Amino acid sequence: MNVLQDVLKQLALEKKGNVIKMGHREVVEEIYKLLKEKNCLVVLDDIWRVDDWKSLRPAFPITEGNSKILLTTRKENLSKVGVLYPLGFLSKEEGWELLRKKAFSKIDPPREGIVSSSDQGKEETMMDVAKRYLNELASRYLVQKLKFLRVLYLSCVRFNKLPQGFGCLIHLRFLRIKDCGMKELPSSICDLPFLQTLDLRDDITEEGDIALPNALWKLKRLRHLYLNRKYHAIGGG
Secondary structure (H helix, E strand, C coil), X not given: CHHHHHHHHHHCHHHCCCHXXXXXXXXXXXXXXXXXXXXXXXXXXXXXXXXXXXXXXXXXCCCCCCCEEEECCCCHHHHHHCCCCCCCXXXXXHHHHHHHHHHCCCCCCCCCCCCCHHHCCCCCCHHHHHHHXXXXXXXXXXXHHCCCCCEXXXXXXXXXXXXXXXXXXXXXXXXXXXXCCCCECCHHHHHCCCCCEEECXXXXXXXXXXXXXXXXXXXXXXXXXXXXXXXXXXXXX
């Protein structure tokens, strides 16, 4: 019912406020009438079951009028409801280009290729390698999409270091990183002009040393730095 109500709201904007008060039969009849009178393309995305389509079908004049109905589905048995247009898979090049545009529109993408045994670190399984690559992708995507973030608390998300693009989070005021296994704080952290609190304390005592950039002094607004691990400085100041 909600789907049909949404369709009717789009077809008859002037009746939008009254649709919620209409019964199922009235909604079906109104959609049918409007689609016969108008030239519309109605897209019903991701229909999974034939029964779902059967419940919606009475609202759509399949053989009358000039309106067209487009269903998208992953189920082949739904092809019985109309003309089937199967879509092929993207090529490797097309898939990579789509990923680049969606996930890395403003940052450099990771190198292209299939993860192989040559990517394995010492005592790493291929599953470990895949997880490491996935974590890198997720963290870089996070940086790109959350650029207006002011507070960030990361806990028990395992990674060795933050992505260099972390410096893009220029509105960040508070950063807490706890028990993430981080070994190095990137120099881009020094590009956060409004960072006031940097908390790197861990509850796990076996994390070892952490490398901090020499240029931390550039954080002019930094008021609180918390650290309970041994550290050493890296990079120029």
